[in-house]
Amino acid sequence: MFNTLREIAVVVGAIAGVIGTATPLIIKLAKRTKQWSKERDWNRIVEQLPGLIVNAENFMQYTGLEKKEYVKSRLAVFAVKNKIAFDEAKFDAQIDDIVKLTRNVNQRTKDKIVTILE
Numbered sequence: 001m002f003n004t005l006r007e008i009a010v011v012v013g014a015i016a017g018v019i020g021t022a023t024p025l026i027i028k029l030a031k032r033t034k035q036w037s038k039e040r041d042w043n044r045i046v047e048q049l050p051g052l053i054v055n056a057e058n059f060m061q062y063t064g065l066e067k068k069e070y071v072k073s074r075l076a077v078f079a080v081k082n083k084i085a086f087d088e089a090k091f092d093a094q095i096d097d098i099v100k101l102t103r104n105v106n107q108r109t110k111d112k113i114v115t116i117l118e
Contacts, residue, residue: 038085041084044082044084045075045079045086045091048075048078049071049075049098052070052071052074053067053095053098053099056070056071068092068099071095072088072091072095075091
C-alpha cells in the first residue's frame with residue numbers, strides 16, 4: 001500500500017491537519033448547541049409566566065409578594081419536571097418587569113392622579 005516512509009508521513013500529516021482543523025470547529029459547535037439549549041429552556045419557562053401571573057392575580061387575599069412567590073414556586077416545579085436549570089434571580093427580575101408593565105398599562109384613574117402629583 002505505502003511504498004515509502006515519505007508517503008506514510010504525508011498521510012499522517014494530512015490526518016493531523018484535518019484533526020487540528022476540525023477540533024476547534026467541533027468545540028465551537030458544542031458550545032453553541034449548549035447556548036441554544038439554554039435559550040430554548042429559558043423560552044419554555046417564560047411561556048409559563050403570563051398564565052401563572054394571571055392565576056396569582058386571582059388570589060385577592062394575598063399580598064403581591066406572596067403572589068410572586070407562588071409564581072416562582074410554580075416556575076421552579078415546571079423547571080424540575082422538565083429538567084431545566086432554574087435561575088431564581090433571573091425570574092425575579094422578569095416577573096417584576098411584567099408586573100411593572102401591566103401596572104403602567106392598566107393604571108386606574110386615581111393612580112394616574114397620584115403619578116402626576118409625584
